[in-house]
Amino acid sequence: MNLEKKGIQATLLMPVAVPTIVVATLLIIGTISNPDAAGSAFSSMLAWITQTFGWFYMLAVAVFLIFILCVGFSSWGNIRLGSDHAEPEYSFPAWFAMLFSAGYGIALLFFGVAEPVLHYSTPPAGAAETVPAAKEAMQIAYFHWGVHIWGIYGFMGLVLAYFAYRHGLPLSVRSALYPLIGDRIHGWAGHVVDTFAILGTMFGLATTLGLSVSQINAGINYLWPAIPISTTVQVIAIAVITLAATASVVAGMDKGIKNLSMLNMALAVFLMAVVFAVGPSIHILNTLVQNTGAYLGSVVERTFNMQAYTHSDWIGNWTLFIFAWTIAWAPFVGLFIAKISRGRTIRQFVFGVLAVPTFFTFLWFAIFGDTALHMIMEEGKTALIGEVQANHAVALFEFYDRLPMSFFLSLVTVFLIITFFVTSSDSGSLVVDSLASGGLLETPVWQRVFWAFLEGGIAAALLLAGGLSALQTMTIVSALPFAIIMLLAVAGLWRALVIEGHRDTSISAITPVRPHSDGGDWRKRLHGIMKFPGVNKIETFIDDVVVPALKEVSEELTSHGWNVDVTSDTGEAAMTLVRDGVDEFYYQVKATEHSAPDYRTAGDKPATFWRADVYLRHGSLDYDLFGCSKEEVIRDLVDHLEQYLNFIDAAPGTLPWEPQ
Incomplete structure (x- = not known):
């Protein structure tokens, strides 16, 4: 709907926007007023959900990945996301750069060194700090950040792009359910779906922004020790960088997000090239090949591994958190991917989204993660383990400290994290604003700025209420209802593709x-x-x-x-x-x-x-x-x-x- 009051244009769909704003505001007020009580409640909620619904998260992720692969390999892969004669709007390099920046660039910077070192020192099973532990650590990292999370993002993006560009429905999560409930997507059912999508997106973004500022704080402290590592500094960083993100929000997709994404990609490749050159290059290539083969050989077993016989909370703190984070973020990344993917065929979309980012991820972990393990195992720099365990956010900077040009690399990395922060915030604001406006692509600038500030407020509140643990909890909680919505979307897309296949067969029977x-x-x-x-x-x-x-x-x-x-x-x-x-x-x-x-x-x-x-x-x-x-x-x-x-x-x- 369009609203106008006192000269201010608005496009907000009130049944979606109002509940979202109310829930977000109550969360911010509640956590700020009593951070300790909020943190305790978050911890209890996290334990209950991971123990009760962990199996559901893992099974849902498997369904999303298997389904999108089947669609990509089938004859449906020839269907174009748009009219049959449409051409892609963005070049492949620009397309991938935006995928990378919006998808998980921050996660690679945060976990690229930290996760392999932590799994090596405290593996989920077996003896710590051994060669088998090192192999297992890299396999876990590959599994967590490989094809599975891109299967989630890709599936959501495919659903949204297909119904929006192929059949003219709103570019909104509710459209995925049209084959199942018809015009009721425009009523309360659709409003509920989009509300959950926005809340999941905002909590997923809050987790990302929280990780970002903790790593920015660690990097600034490394460069300038007078600035302490504290929640206060991190909240200030959220405020300052959120203000900076508004400029990109105002600039829009092409001038803001696209240009920043290309810069992010260039800086990330530069860091990879430098570490590869000064690190154990041959060892990196050897481990890349070996770990990729081991990943392919064990991917099915890991997909369904719940550690049911160990009764460990490791899977909840790692695998379930990462997959739930991805599901919660799927409306944002999926809708963003859909926005930049008009004109590509389903097959191009599926294999572009799955193959290219996954290979880039494997290369990133081989360069950063295996180099860190090489330092510990071959060069005796075991102090790195304790430093990473004490504070995950400092892992990358302590890693740089053992390489040449450490100050320069740290400076570039802090700048890269900030630009990732900005692209995540502004692209998230564009997506949330679109969802809150019923799928509209053009909305007033003030709305996008408003959502950017609300996202920053949630991230700051959750940091005050318990840091990473609180962020984890809200991510996993918000992912639960949206995982159900995504499973319904699987049925909707399958039904639509089957019917389109019948349509194409009937058309081909006509003699022109x-x-x-x-x-x-x-x-x-x-x-x-x-x-x-x-x-x-x-x-x-x-x-x-x-x-x-x-x-x-x-x-x-x-x-x-x-x-x-x-x-x-x-x-x-x-x-x-x-x-x-x-x-x-x-x-x-x-x-x-x-x-x-x-x-x-x-x-x-x-x-x-x-x-x-x-x-x-x-x-x-x-x-x-x-x-x-x-x-x-x-x-x-x-x-x-x-x-x-x-x-x-x-x-x-x-x-x-x-x-x-």
Whole structure:
């Protein structure tokens, strides 16, 4: 809805925005008023949820990954996220840079050294500080940050992009449930879904921002020891950097997030290159190959490993936390990925989202994690273990302290963490604002700024109420209802893809109409094949033949009670059949330019020619109607309409392109 009051424009969907703001405000007030009591409650809640629902989180993650892989490998992978002729909006390097920055760049900086060292020193099973412990530590890191979390992000992004760009639904989490509940997504059920999505996003972002400021604080303390490591400093950092993030929020997607993401990617690659060059390079390559092979060999077992016989809280503090964090963050990252992925095929999307970030993750952990373990095991720098155990946030900076150019590397890293903070905050604000506005892509600047400040407030409050433990708790709690919503979205997307497959089969059964193919003079037909008309002839054909044909059919359908709309403009004409406010059938003839074929007569004729191409809802059918009579155009239109009506009669359901 659009609201206007005292000159201030707003696009907030109040049934979603108000509950979100109320819950977030109460959380901030409650934690600030009594941090100790809030911290105790968070700890109890964390233990109960991980013990009771841990199996559910692990099973859900397996379902998301298996489903998205099956879709990518199937014939559905050829479906484009948009019309059939759409092209990707962003180049692959820019696309991946934005995936990396929004997805988990902060997590790699925080855990790249800390997690392998911690698992080596305190493994979930077996003797500590041994060669098997080192192998296990790297396998755990690969498992936690590899293909599984990108399966979660990718699935959510695919669902949102498919329904938004393929079928014109709002770019909102509620749209994923349209195949299951139909128009009720616009009522209370949809409002509840989007509210949970926003809350999960905000708590997931709070966790990320909390990790960021703790590492920024550690880095600043390393560079300038006079600045202490304290919650006060971290809260101040949240406030200052949130203010800085508003500039990127105002700049928008292309100028703000895209440019910062490219900078983040360049700095991350630079750090990797330096550490690889000054570290044990051959050892890094050896471990990368070995650990990748071991990961592939054990990935199924680890996916379903609950440590059911050890009764340890390790899996709750690590695996379940990381996977729940990812699920909670899936609305944000998924919607952000969807925004930047229009025009790619499902197969390009799936393997781009899964393969490239996963390989980059493995390389990152090989360079930073294996180099840290090499320092401990081969160079005797065992003091690093105690330093990491004392404060996870200092791990990367203590690691740099044992390398050349440590001050310079630390300075670059602090700057990189800040820019990651900014891109996470501003891209999160864009996504939350879109969800709170019913899926709108263009919203007032003040709304995005408001959500950025609210996210910073939640992160600060949770830090005051117990630091990382409180952040973990709220992440895991908010992930539980959203995991259920995502499982429902699996069923919705599967149903939509099955029906689209039936639609494509029915369309392919239609023989395209050709000029003079209904018994006319074959010489005229042959002459038409050799024609290469210009744009003026095609526009005249559409005005004089196609438009009257569409209007004649429209009048006949209207007389039978159908709601039909015919539109025309220079070089195009379309007919839309509507029932119960839902667009069902769409037929368009459009002037399009093509390269001239090799067999045309050589000379000074133009290198291109124009056609009157037929389009349905999902794009061009790649055949030309130029030269057809009005009756032939009508026959083509009626053929498609008949086939469409037969299709929806054979595959009824509640999709936006079907009758209710």
